[in-house]
Amino acid sequence: MKKTLLAISIGLVVSLTACSDSEHKTNNSVSPAVEPELQGGEKASVQDAQQEAQQAYLALVDQFFKDNLKLEPIMATFVGVNDYNDQFGGDLTEEYLKARHDLNTRYLKQVEEIDRSQLSAELQLSYDMFAYNRNIALVDETFPNRFMPMNQFYSTVISMVQLGSGESAQPFNTVKDYQNWASRLSGFIAWTKLAQVRMDEGIKSKVVLPRVLVERIIPQLEAQLVNKPSDSLFYAPINNLPDSFTQVQKEELTAQYTALIRDELLPALTSLKEYFATTYLPVARGTDGWWGLPNGKVWYQHLANSHTTTTMPVDEIHQIGLSEVKRILSEMDKVREQVKFEGDLTAFFASLSSEPQYFFTERQGLIDGYMEIKDKINLELPKYFNVMPKADYVVKPVESFREQSAAGASYESPAVDGSRPGVFYINTYNLKAQPKWGMTTLSLHEAAPGHHFQIAIKQELTGVPEFQRFGGYTAFEEGWALYAEYLGIEMGLFSDPYQYFGKLSDEMLRAMRLVVDTGLHSKGWTREQAIQYMKDNSPMAESDIVAEVERYMAIPGQALSYKVGQLKILSLRAEAEKALGDKFDLKGFHDQILTSGSLPMAVMESKIHDWIETQK
Structure with missing residues (x-):
């Protein structure tokens, strides 16, 4: 999955304020239909109205983006706006909650005053996204997300360590940069x-985390409680003071950081750890799913719809998952027969997850293997894409401080200004959880042409509002990454049946998520039931399965977005191929998907339908 501080778990779904598909086509055809009948003055008046509407819309969303960055200063740092690098933001304060409500209410009202039909086709898509986002954010306020401000998967503590390392978005080039970070740390x-x-x-209010997740948070906090400031990960900037600083500057900054870490940060983290251990853990809930919270099933249905950007009922998603698991198991069995494995599928799973030849013995060997796959994939990409990102990506191991609880792999977007490449993180903590047969599909998903392509291209777009370059929808982004794995078949990257099995194994993970996530949060499944279901239907390492299930417990609905998004992209491609026949251009289809930013499913569908009509 992608890893970014910009990912905000949006709570709920509301009806998309975009027009229906038939209305969309009518709006797009207004000018061509009436323009020939207009006299010169009338024609000029229509053009003036269109220009006025477009200018008003662009000015509105540009101002919203700027206002929102004031409210979300860490987001500003990640998108390359350094005006607020000294601010942490107050996302739990009453002032913040009111300001966020007022911001979304005001801008929703203002955008609804703009005549959508006067906008260009591309800006109509943008309008639909903007209105959708404001509605989602407003409905999200009705649920008490603030009562569970961190979990073991999305931890503000870990995010701050990454920023403070000097290897993330926070700059450490000048004395002012160092002072900014000290202020943000405060x-x-x-x-x-x-x-x-x-x-x-x-x-x-009885809105608390499950007990097992609290048990995971405590050691994460303990890892930050060092004996002296210089041992703290937050001390990293001092270990890397630029040579351009004077000796006096270095001494002053060292003294400032040492005192801040010793006298304020370490006591604060100690207090937080003690709170979780002595106050919060005893009252953590025994239920593992969202159904155990007040109004939990309703809350979860909204989360599911929000993450998938659909209105699909949870029960329907569950059934799709069961169907997909059955289909993929059948495909896996065909691979077992192809490699002439003696034994049933369960035995094949056991073999693939335990025999030494399927695993690296050295951490660096795993990283080097991914670099070789990167080169192999890069040779194929020009055959399938007109538009490719300017930014490159690098392969790195997950940092030691978070490797025990981090996902098996993740992606971090490149710096907006081009100063830092994208990062494909590989968790090398447990090499038995990183089988060789899973490497090709994982690289396709996390790097190119998966997350790296989609996110880097989005950031590099020109001529679109800023919120489109830096916002996103999980269903689109994870759906695209899973589609990228499918594309690997056409690229000829799965000629080795074991690598193809790896593709099926990863797809099985996404199919099982539909079953397990909905089972946990809507059907009363326990953590143990969810773990057993995944063990019965995949060759995944048990440590990975446990981490996956606990992730679903922490961020309900997010895991549904992968398969739902992929199935929608595949269905739209099939629709386009059928409608266009010989005129279908796969590169052109990929351009359409990737060059408007991340889209809600309904908006993406509308865009592809319009593209099909223009291609005809």
């Missing part, structure tokens, strides 16, 4: 105290 220290207040409110 804001984070205040956040750790407010987080406890919010969790106290959650305890009173």
